[in-house]
Amino acid sequence: MTKITVNGIKLFVLDILFPSRCPFCGEFIMWNELCCESCREALTAANDVICRKCGQDKCRCNEKRSFDAVYGSYFFDDENVAGAVYRFKHEGESNLAELAAADTVRHMKAEEMPLPDFIVPVPMSVKKRIARGHNQAELFGKILGKALKIPMRRDILFKIDTKDEQHKHTEAERKKRVKTLFYGGNADLSGKSVLLCDDVMTTGSTLNECAAILKNAGAELVIVSVCAVTRLNGQNSSDKKHMRKE
Numbered sequence: 001m002t003k004i005t006v007n008g009i010k011l012f013v014l015d016i017l018f019p020s021r022c023p024f025c026g027e028f029i030m031w032n033e034l035c036c037e038s039c040r041e042a043l044t045a046a047n048d049v050i051c052r053k054c055g056q057d058k059c060r061c062n063e064k065r066s067f068d069a070v071y072g073s074y075f076f077d078d079e080n081v082a083g084a085v086y087r088f089k090h091e092g093e094s095n096l097a098e099l100a101a102a103d104t105v106r107h108m109k110a111e112e113m114p115l116p117d118f119i120v121p122v123p124m125s126v127k128k129r130i131a132r133g134h135n136q137a138e139l140f141g142k143i144l145g146k147a148l149k150i151p152m153r154r155d156i157l158f159k160i161d162t163k164d165e166q167h168k169h170t171e172a173e174r175k176k177r178v179k180t181l182f183y184g185g186n187a188d189l190s191g192k193s194v195l196l197c198d199d200v201m202t203t204g205s206t207l208n209e210c211a212a213i214l215k216n217a218g219a220e221l222v223i224v225s226v227c228a229v230t231r232l233n234g235q236n237s238s239d240k241k242h243m244r245k246e
């Protein structure tokens, strides 16, 4: 017969009160888990694959970048990752960000990356932030800040209001447009190292522009952390077995 313990009852009650789901496939998971076992095994650990300097699966270090290192935990084009990013972005479902933050911290420590002075989230325009109620880059930044025990600053980078969305443009257009979208405050970042974070890195043009503004303000080191990166070599290791059950 199964022995009933106080702790067992507590866990049982927590599972009923706060049913948790895998951010990728939607399976029910224990309240103290962040994703299910099969997704943990099926998804490619992007941090083990990407070039640490440019953050791409196919190194693009020949193109000039303003950031110094990139940490990305998942490949956006892997099965169910886009869905997890969508739910994080629009519904604030934070398991993906918790997983990515823990993974980033683990890699940074193993690689003896110096601890940044603070975190700067990629900003959202004021209008859009009010409409959505949150900025997912800030949510990720808060979780990263907790894990690394460093503060997050929202007084450094800003974004102008525009209805024209960056993701609707081609890579060449994005590179040109991005230069007009962001601006820095008056902070002097001389000698500072900054952790710049966002939910996804696609071509890297947004993060590159934000990093350039930080460098212009004096930042010595800009490390990027994102939950997911987009593959440039066009392959993906999607596993059809892991469709999200709604």
Ligand SMILES: [Zn+2]
Pocket (backbone or CB within 6 Å): 022, 023, 024, 025, 026, 027, 035, 036, 037, 038, 039, 040
């Ligand atoms: Zn799962």
